[in-house]
Amino acid sequence: MDAAGDEAQLENSIASSIPTDLSISEISDLKVQPSLSTKKSSILKTKKQQQKEKDKISKQLLEKKQLEHDLQLVRIELNQKDYLLENLKTEYKMKIEDLEEKLTQYKQQKKFLIAKTESQLALQQDESKRKQERLQADLSVIKVKLRELESQNDKLTSKSLDVKQQLKEHVDVSEEVYYELRGSADEMLSVKDLVAMRIFEALRPYKIELDEVKARCERLSTNLTESEDRANLLKQVFPTLQQNSVTQIKLTRLITETQELEAKASSKDYRINNYDRVNKERDDLEKQVTELKDRNTVLERDFTATARDKKHYEQEFSSTKSALTLINQDKDYLTRQVCELTNKLAYSEERLQRLTAEVDEVKRAREELFEKYVSSRDQYKTQYEQQLQAELKMMSASTQEEVEKLRSTTKAMYEMEARSLRESRDMAIAERDKALAQEADLQTKYHKLNDEYRQDKVNSDTQLSELRSQVKMAEYEKSRVQLLQEETSKSVKEFQVENEKLLKKLEVANKEYYSMEMRFSRKCSDSESKISEYQTRLQAYENIEKELDEVIMQAAEVDTDDGAEKVMLSYGYGASIPSSSQRRMKQSVHLARRCLALERQMVGDKRQIKELESAVFNLKEELAGANEKLDTAEQPYSYILNKTKELEDSNRQLKKANHCMEKELKIAKEKCVEKSAEIQNLLRDMERSSSHLDEINMMKDQLRRVLSKRTLAKKERLMGEMSDKERIQRSRGLLAAEGDSEKALLQAEQYLRPVNLPFNPATQVLSGERSLQDAISYLDTVILAQSPPSRLPSTATGRSLGKSLSHPIRSISEDLSGDQHQPAPISMNRKTVQKGRRPALKKH
Structure with missing residues (x-):
């Protein structure tokens, strides 16, 4: 980075020096111009020499200044690195002191841990002795229990095998026996009867499906026979069609003969001599042609009708074939399912036997493990003590090795830093030499670039002319491509029409595929x-x-x-x-x-x-x-x-x-x-x-x-099928018959939810906004408004209706709950209802 900055400064100084020299030369030329006529050429030569010397002096000064500037930069960098070295030394000293403090702390912790481990070892030894004694006592008890359990398990397995054999022997049940068993109570039935009932219920839909499939097969077989009869009829009609084709060929021959005769009759002599005979032949031939044409039309109609029937029968035959294949597939699938279920049943029985054998083996292994556990525990104890001593020795040795490693690493760090500083000084001197060499290279490159620029100008002119000629050629090709595009667009439209047809066919195939997939997924x-x-x-x-x-x-x-x-x-x-x-x-x-x-x-x-x-x-x-x-x-x-x-x-x-x-x-x-x-x-x-x-x-x-699911489904079905009038009547009957129970209020609220009323009286009774009598009177008014007065429900009928609704629900809930702990029933005080307040709920 420093070398690049020096090169940039040199280039700027050179650029600034050159234009200044040029300006001085121009000014001197302007001064000398008026005096050219008076002064001699010798003075001009001397001035040119002086200017050259000045240029050389200015370049040498610039180089000296640049070198001084570089030296100052190098000194500044050296001072900065000295400061950095001092900072690093202080940091490393601080780190060494921290490490020594940590070493002392670790030594103290080591002593404390040794004492702690010794005390914990003593405690663990005492606890292990106690646990061993307890385990021995527990083991003796467990062995006794295990023996008892083994004897019980053998008996249970024998009983389960007996029950399985009984179930295998008496599984199939007729419909009469099933209805008799269904009529009797569940508690009175034996396990065999219950299992037989469930198997009959499970197999019943499959039997019905089998009967339907058989009936469908019979229908398809009848359809097949009908289609075969039609095919035989078509075979019988086929020779008549062949005769029709032969008559057509004869007709064509006769037409050609008539044409030839007409050509011959064109001659006058032939007309005069054979006029009557030709007339007769012509009339006969015309009659034959009309007859043949009539027969041909009749045969063509028969042929078209037979062709249509043939197509229709072929379609029916293909559909029946596909239906037959589907039925065969369904039959195969059902047989596979039955086989799979039987295999699964056999597999589950084998698995039960295997599991019983595995349980026996596990019990034996458990006894052996207990014996091994007692013997191996003492060995592990001794091994644990030996490992503890070995680990303590290893800890002391590792701490000493780490301290020695820290000392060696600090020495190596100091030596590395000294080397790096020396190398950085050598690198700075080398970079200065490189900068000087790069300056000379840049001057040579500048002259080369000027020459290249001139050559590039000439090349660019030639390329421009070539490009113009290429543009003209491209315009010509563009017009040609447009014509090709129009042709391709026409072909694309045709392909799009064909593509749409193919897409429609693909959609139909996809629908069939998805329907097949849905069936398969449902079955899975x-x-x-x-x-x-x-x-x-x-x-x-x-x-x-x-x-x-x-x-x-x-x-x-x-x-x-x-x-x-x-x-x-x-x-x-x-x-x-x-x-x-x-x-x-x-x-x-x-x-x-x-x-x-x-x-x-x-x-x-x-x-x-x-x-x-x-x-x-x-x-x-x-x-x-x-x-x-x-x-x-x-x-x-x-x-x-x-x-x-x-x-x-x-x-x-x-x-x-x-x-x-x-x-x-x-x-x-x-x-x-x-x-x-x-x-x-x-x-x-x-x-x-x-x-x-x-x-x-x-x-x-x-x-x-199953009963709970059925009762819920029936209840939802009844609720959905009820009209608004029936809902209001049933809620009114519930409130009148069992208004003092919260269950009746909740049922009445459910009945009245879908009815379009300004407010729900059952919810208001539950919240305390309205009394029970007000709610009943409001429902009476709604019933009066919806029905004629002769068909108004009395209080007695309302109560009986409410009871008839509530009692089956109670019986269902009792059947579902069985002998479980039932919640305490909630009752309401009658006095609070008569006063018109919210009923106080009580738990008996």
């Missing part, structure tokens, strides 16, 4: 929705089974009946489960309690058996000691015999007691086996009851949803 969406519904049902079944198992086990662990009932109530016992399911739940809880009591008895019997075995062992040891003493004792023979007899008697008694104890032990073991069998039977009964409960509850929930 239907199948996807069905799949999603089946998946949600499966998930719901699995979740309900898990929740019921957990609830029953928690209730069974509680000793008292009150505690068990509380557990059951907390999980929805008595809310959405019907009476039969409550009984089953109670039975399962009682069965679980009996199981636990029998297990406790078994544990007590086992303890007693162990105590008896230890007592027998002690008696045997005493007997052996007594025998040894007898052998060692030195007493009289009779005394010894008496003692031996006593010992033998006692030994016999002990043997008898031992034999009795062994018998009792066998009996106790048999009792234990019987009790374990009883426990297993009870668990099976519990699983059966729980599986039946899950299936029944799921079916009831689905039925309630």
Whole structure:
């Protein structure tokens, strides 16, 4: 940048110096002109030499000044760089001090962290010991529960397989059986009957579609036979058409012969001799021609009619063919759907079996993992302590290495800065030399550019003349192109007409394609929705089974009946489960309690058996000691015999007691086996009851949803079909019959919304602006205005109408809610209604 600025200054100075010299020379010439006549040529020469010397001196001075200016610039730059170096030194010193302070802080933090980690390690060791003890206790409990769950799971799988087999055997139901099942209550029906009803409802529309498709196929087959008959008729007519063509050929020959005869008759002799004969032949031929023409017209009409019929039959045949293909496609699609559904059912059953097998494997793996976890925890503990010590050593080593790196980097920075300053000084000197060389180059370039400018002027003149000739040629070509454009525009219009025709054909094809796509997308969406519904049902079944198992086990662990009932109530016992399911739940809880009591008895019997075995062992040891003493004792023979007899008697008694104890032990073991069998039977009964409960509850929930959807749809349909008069009458009946309930007011408000009234009386009663009696009287006046007096509804009829409207809605809501907790009904005080105030809402 500095070199470029110096070059610009030099050029400006040169430009300013040259015109000044020229002006001085011109002035000297003006002064010398009047005295040219008097002075000699020698004076002129001397003046020219002086002017040349002045020019040389001025150039040298300019160069010197320029060099001095460059030196001053270089000195200023050097001073600036010195200041920058000093600033950098101070900054680096400050940074080093900050780093040393941070180092001291990090060392303190390191000591603090070491102490903290040691204390935390001690605490963690204590906590880990406690957790290990807890885990061991939990593991023992979990193992027991897992074994129980495995036994329950096996029983449940066997039950599910039984239910599946039963469902597979008894799925198909006739219409009579379906209507009988539909007439009976849902609670009275079994799971098989409910599933059969649902399958019949699902398959019914498909069966109806199949019947329609069969009827359509029969129609199309009849149409096909008709079209074939018509084709046969056309084949029969075809030879007559061929005969017609032969007669036409004969006609043409006769016409040519008549023409030839006419040419011959032109001669006079022939006319005179054969006039009568020719006249006869002509008349005969004319008659034949007229007959042939008539026959030809008749045949042409027949031909056109047959051609039209043929086209019509061909179109009908193509349409029937396309319809047949579509029907075949629909049939294939339906068969594929049925196959897919059967495959999916089989796949889901296989998947259920796989999942049960996977659950067993997971349970086994879980036990193995628990054992591995206990063994690996100690290893990880030791590894963790070793890693901590190694990391602490690494931290100390890394801090020392970082301090040494910082020292080395600061030294390197100082050396780099010194080198860069030296290099910048050398670069400045080199740039000055370059600027001087560039000045000389610029002068040479200036002379060259002048020469080039002159040559360019000459070249530009020649190019101008060439361009003018090219412009003339371009104008000639333009006129030629215009003619071509007119021709192309005509062809473009023709192509546009053809393009429009093709576009119309394309639109028709697109419409057909989009309609086919819509059908395909609808079928895809239907199948996807069905799949999603089946998946949600499966998930719901699995979740309900898990929740019921957990609830029953928690209730069974509680000793008292009150505690068990509380557990059951907390999980929805008595809310959405019907009476039969409550009984089953109670039975399962009682069965679980009996199981636990029998297990406790078994544990007590086992303890007693162990105590008896230890007592027998002690008696045997005493007997052996007594025998040894007898052998060692030195007493009289009779005394010894008496003692031996006593010992033998006692030994016999002990043997008898031992034999009795062994018998009792066998009996106790048999009792234990019987009790374990009883426990297993009870668990099976519990699983059966729980599986039946899950299936029944799921079916009831689905039925309630369907009922709620149907009732809402019916209600909306009725609301849409009602007239204004019926809406007013029904709202009036609701207010008169059940005006003291907020539900009736809201229903009346819904009925009156679409009616064109100046205000809604039900909303005013709800807001408190109007009393209930005023609203009823207002509705009576509206009914009077719309209907004749003989057909006015009385209060009794209004009440009955309101009840008939409200009671079905109540029954529907009760059916939907089932055994759930119903909200407290809201009632109104009659006194407030009679006074004309807003009714006070009360909760019973």
